[in-house]
Structures are given as C-alpha cells and as structure tokens.
Amino acid sequence: MGNRLQWAALAASSLPGIAALAALLFTWVSVEQSGDQLRIAERGQVTGRFNAAIGNLSSSAVDVRLGGIYGLERLMRDSPHDQPTVVTLLTAYVREHTHGQVDSSADARPATDVQAAITVLANRDPARDGSGDFDLRNVRLRNLGYMGMWDRALQRVIGINFPEADFSAADLSSADLEHAHLAGAVMAGTSLREAALNGAELADAVLTDADLARSHLVRADLRRIQAAGAHFDDTYLTRAALEDAHLQRASLVGASLPGAILRGADLRQADLRDADSPERT
Known part of the structure; x- marks a missing residue:
C-alpha cells in the first residue's frame, strides 16, 4: 500500500x-x-x-x-x-x-x-x-546605350557584366561598353566598329574575325584574346594589355598603340602598317 x-x-x-x-x-x-x-x-x-x-x-x-x-x-x-x-x-x-x-x-x-x-x-x-x-x-x-551604374560610395563606374556571353555575329556598332566585364565572351564575327570599350575587361574573349575598326580600347584588358583575322584598323589601343594575345592575320593598320603591351602576343602575318609605338617587352 x-x-x-x-x-x-x-x-x-x-x-x-x-x-x-x-x-x-x-x-x-x-x-x-x-x-x-x-x-x-x-x-x-x-x-x-x-x-x-x-x-x-x-x-x-x-x-x-x-x-x-x-x-x-x-x-x-x-x-x-x-x-x-x-x-x-x-x-x-x-x-x-x-x-x-x-x-x-x-x-x-x-x-x-x-x-x-x-x-x-x-x-x-x-x-x-x-x-x-x-x-x-x-x-x-547597333548603337546600344551605356548601361553601367555609378557607385557613389567608391566613386567609380561599374560596367555591364556579360562574362562568357555569346555575342557571335552581333551588330554592336557604336555601342557604349566602357568598363564592361566581357571576360571570356564569344564575339566571333561581331561588329564593334566605333564602339567605346575603354577600360573594358575582355581577357580570354573570342574576337576571331571581329570588326573593331575605329573603336576605342584605351586601357582595355585584352590578354589572351583569340583575335585571328580581326580588324583593329585606326583603333585606339593606348595602354591596352595585349599580353599573349592571338592576333594572327589581324589588321592593325593605323592603330594607335602608345603604351600598349604586346608581350608574348602572336602577330604572325598581322598588318601593322602605320601603327604607332607598340611595346613588346
């Protein structure tokens, strides 16, 4: 109990x-x-x-x-x-x-x-x-407008981001692509005539047979680009980085190259008539 x-x-x-x-x-x-x-x-x-x-x-x-x-x-x-x-x-x-x-x-x-x-x-x-x-x-x-944003905190322009995008055969003539991020982009046969690409990142981009005549690529990153047969006639490439670029058969007639770095670039059969002051060291 x-x-x-x-x-x-x-x-x-x-x-x-x-x-x-x-x-x-x-x-x-x-x-x-x-x-x-x-x-x-x-x-x-x-x-x-x-x-x-x-x-x-x-x-x-x-x-x-x-x-x-x-x-x-x-x-x-x-x-x-x-x-x-x-x-x-x-x-x-x-x-x-x-x-x-x-x-x-x-x-x-x-x-x-x-x-x-x-x-x-x-x-x-x-x-x-x-x-x-x-x-x-x-x-x-054609004539695509600039689409970057202004970062007020950092006081700089943020360009468009199209890494590895495929723009093959596109008409980007006169496009404003300054500071654009186009690393690895495919632009084979693309028209970039008179385009603004100052400060653009184009490392490893495919520009085979692309037309960049009279475009502006001042201080652009063009390292290791595949640009065989591309046209850079009368193009501004001042201080552009072109290390190890593939420029076989490319036309750079009248291109502006002061301060451009072409170290390791492949320029076999490239046409450099009237181009000025490239740096190959």
Whole structure:
C-alpha cells in the first residue's frame, strides 16, 4: 500500500514537467508548420509575380512590356535562386526581338523594351547566374546605350557584366561598353566598329574575325584574346594589355598603340602598317 502511494505521489509531481514538455513540443511543431506555411505562401507570391510578368511581356503595348521586364528585375533581386530562369527568359526575349532585324539608318537604336531588358541583364549579379542560358548570338544591338551604374560610395563606374556571353555575329556598332566585364565572351564575327570599350575587361574573349575598326580600347584588358583575322584598323589601343594575345592575320593598320603591351602576343602575318609605338617587352 505504501509503495502505491509513493508511485502516485511521484506521478503527480511529474505531471507539471510532462505538461510543460508537451506544451514545448506542441509549440515547436506549430512554429515549424507556420514556417512551412509562410514559405509556401511566399513561393506562391513569387510564382504569381512571375506569371504576371510573363503575361506582360506578350503585350502589344510597350509600356506594359516594360512593366513585365522591370517586374522580372525585382523578382530576380527578391528571389536570387530564380535568377537563372530570369536570365534565360530575358536573353531569349532580346534574341526574339532583335534577330534578323535590319535598319539602314546610321543612328538606329534598339527598341526601348530591348534596351531595358539588356540593362536589367547588365546590372544583375553574375554570381547568381547558375545554369542560366546567356546566349545572345545574332542579336542586333547597333548603337546600344551605356548601361553601367555609378557607385557613389567608391566613386567609380561599374560596367555591364556579360562574362562568357555569346555575342557571335552581333551588330554592336557604336555601342557604349566602357568598363564592361566581357571576360571570356564569344564575339566571333561581331561588329564593334566605333564602339567605346575603354577600360573594358575582355581577357580570354573570342574576337576571331571581329570588326573593331575605329573603336576605342584605351586601357582595355585584352590578354589572351583569340583575335585571328580581326580588324583593329585606326583603333585606339593606348595602354591596352595585349599580353599573349592571338592576333594572327589581324589588321592593325593605323592603330594607335602608345603604351600598349604586346608581350608574348602572336602577330604572325598581322598588318601593322602605320601603327604607332607598340611595346613588346
């Protein structure tokens, strides 16, 4: 009888602790469920925003299409893991709206929505691209405007970021690409005539047969570029870094080369008539 009373007393004294543990467990489960529900709700909002932006892109009104483009930009910033999808979508949009278009006007510029899409792509964080498809082959972006941002804190210009993008056969004539990050970009056969590329990063870029006549590449990083057969006629290459550049059969007639570094560059059969003051040491 005494043992039973002791067990009963022990059980009674343990009840508050058991109840507290049960309450704690219930609270933890409730918090987890609330967190899951919140994540599901947030994901639903992202999906809704994405679908709304996609719908706007198909509108016949340019202002609605612009709303869709900027909606995708906000989505890309708010949901970084969706950036590869947005990058793929916007590059496809640019290709679709520029491929095969020809305008004989010397001052023709990309359509407003195309310029906006390129600007959004240019100002993204490339580190979040993941497996995004950055294919801009055969685009027509003649007279493309400058799309860099001014970093007031660092007092410098941040250029556009298109590392390893494919601009093969694109028309980038007169494009303002100063300080652009184009390392490893493919621009085989691309027209960059009279383009502004001062301070641009083009290391390891493929420029085979590209036309850079009368372009400005002052202090540009052109190390290890593949530029066989490219045209640099009357191009400004002052203080450009051209170490180990592949310039076989390239035309540099009348090129301005004061302070340019050509150490290790392959200039076999290159045409350097009237070019001035390259540095090969």
